[in-house]
Amino acid sequence: MNRRTTSLVLAVGLTSTLTLTACSSPNTPELKVGDSYMPRPVSDLGAGFLTVTNSGGGDDKLTSVTSDISDDVTIHRTKDQKMREVKSFDIPAGGELDLERGGNHLMFMNLKSRPAPGQKVGIELHFEKTDPIKVELPVKETNYNPAHH
């Protein structure tokens, strides 16, 4: 491929990306966060659970989480009772992302304080497309497990 062909391909690629971005409504994710909580931490390690519902027409992804209570928040997938950090969680159009006990979760390392039930922990969820969403996680008893579904 000569230099001229390369720049032509690049230009075409760029144009289609811009078109996709500009085309909004039906392909836009509409996210809502619910069922959020943090079980009372018993060490400097904490977990967080929530659901993100996507009622829009476009897919999105949860890509990272930040919090005042920890400088090291990661997202973990649990499989066969082992957890592993992942880069992102899918939030498909018309679907939801479920983080619940025994499954996928947010992981807070080196907690700066140990919140007790009744308190709240502020976090910010970052997505691939949607603007960041701030959530207050109510702190529950350590073994709290809401009946889901």
Ligand code: CU
């Ligand atoms: Cu974990």
